């Protein structure tokens with residue numbers, strides 16, 4: 674990177690290659706509907722409505738940010754692990770197709786690691802963007818992982834994610850991954866609207882203040898992560914209903930924990946002894 678005479682991307686014409694989307698069957702596409710129609714989404718939206726009613730106190734914000742941090746920390750390495758598993762599996766089946774296949778999963782990790790402008794520069798990783806956002810609200814990286822601020826289901830959600838991406842049958846892991854990528858714009862969208870609703874109280878200069886970059890970047894990339902994941906599922910499932918049922922199990926496993934996480938977070942944030950408001954910009 675210090676050799677400025679070297680410019681990446683100049684020696685090969687990538688425009689010669691196009692990649693058409695893989696046709697996705699109605700049955701596989703319906704896995705996304707299974708996410709949107711799950712009760713966990715209603716729980717998230719009910720929580721979101723409360724979050725937008727008044728500015729959160731410091732205690733409420735810290736609970737929100739630390740609990741969500743468990744999820745935020747666990748997802749990128751887990752996606753990387755799943756991409757690695759898919760690669761290794763396909764090296765045995767169709768070796769020259771293995772990395773190309775796994776790319777549909779790795780695609781999401783590339784954004785997570787801040788590599789999405791790789792031709793030009795490294796960007797902050799999503800972990801770094803999250804820590805920067807939390808720092809604006811007075812939280813250190815140590816605070817973000819302090820168990821005093823994390824609801825118990827936050828740790829459970831982290832462990833379930835770790836287990837599903839790394840240990841469960843790949844077809845179930847892929848269903849789990851698609852549920853994750855399908856819900857991500859929903860929950861990060863709720864957080865974005867939460868901060869925008871009272872942006873002066875939260876010390877934000879504009880709707881798209883760079884303090885919110887962690888949330889803004891997700892608003893930008895998550896749908897593409899989801900669609901790549903769905904294509905990956907289509908490649909695995911084909912027209913095999915038994916595999917589709919396994920993928921569905923993975924979707925439900927994610928949604929079950931997701932719903933419990935937001936129900937518990939709602940209770941922790943809006944339960945008793947959380948009423949004191951402070952102006953975060955003060």
Ligand SMILES: [Fe+2]
Pocket residue numbers: 784785799891
């Ligand atoms: Fe991310």
Ligand SMILES: [Fe+2]
Pocket residue numbers: 781854857894895898
């Ligand atoms: Fe994603």
